[in-house]
Amino acid sequence: MSWTLNTTAWAAIALVLMAAETFIPGAFLLWMGIAAALVWLVVLLFPGLGLLVQVVLFVVLSVVAVLAYLKWGRRRERPSDRPLLNRRAEQHVGRVVVLDRAISGGQGRVKIGDAYWVVSGPELEAGTRVRVVAANGMVLEVREVD
Known part of the structure; x- marks a missing residue:
């Protein structure tokens, strides 16, 4: 050797x-x-x-x-205890929030914490309570809470 x-x-x-x-x-x-x-x-x-x-x-x-x-x-590999850590938009799915800006033309805005998020969904007035049902990239899809 x-x-x-x-x-x-x-x-x-x-x-x-x-x-x-x-x-x-x-x-x-x-x-x-x-x-x-x-x-x-x-x-x-x-x-x-x-x-x-x-x-x-x-x-x-x-x-x-x-x-x-x-x-x-x-x-x-050990599964993560926080699988949505780097997927901020998906962390909000299921959350109920109030529309900050009316959904017009398919888009509106909500405030979650100290951040504003663009939302999509049916035509709704500002102040309407909505539930986040999905996240498409950085756009939250919402539906009116009954």
């Missing part, structure tokens, strides 16, 4: 890919880094392996590692 250009290169590739995972999260580069580390071990144990064989081994191991993660690894 000796450190040659090939073994050094695969070790460096493995470290760079694993370190890049911290800057570009998504558990994709991590598995490619693990594949590079496995190729490094193979090249360390079998120093006469050709470069083409090494690259093919890396590609195959990368694909297998990423597919294995996608199939089995994602199932174990």
Whole structure:
């Protein structure tokens, strides 16, 4: 077992890919880094392996590692306790609010907290109580409360 250009290169590739995972999260580069580390071990144990064989081994191991993660690894991820955290409009679905501006031409406005939201729905007068029934992008769809 000796450190040659090939073994050094695969070790460096493995470290760079694993370190890049911290800057570009998504558990994709991590598995490619693990594949590079496995190729490094193979090249360390079998120093006469050709470069083409090494690259093919890396590609195959990368694909297998990423597919294995996608199939089995994602199932174990903990579900979020706040799934709507970054979807502000959807957080308001079900809420009853008062129209700040009448719905005319299909659009109006409500105030929720300290923010104004564009709403869509049937023609209604300002001051009408409405329920948010859906969120389409940043536009809340409302219906009159009975």
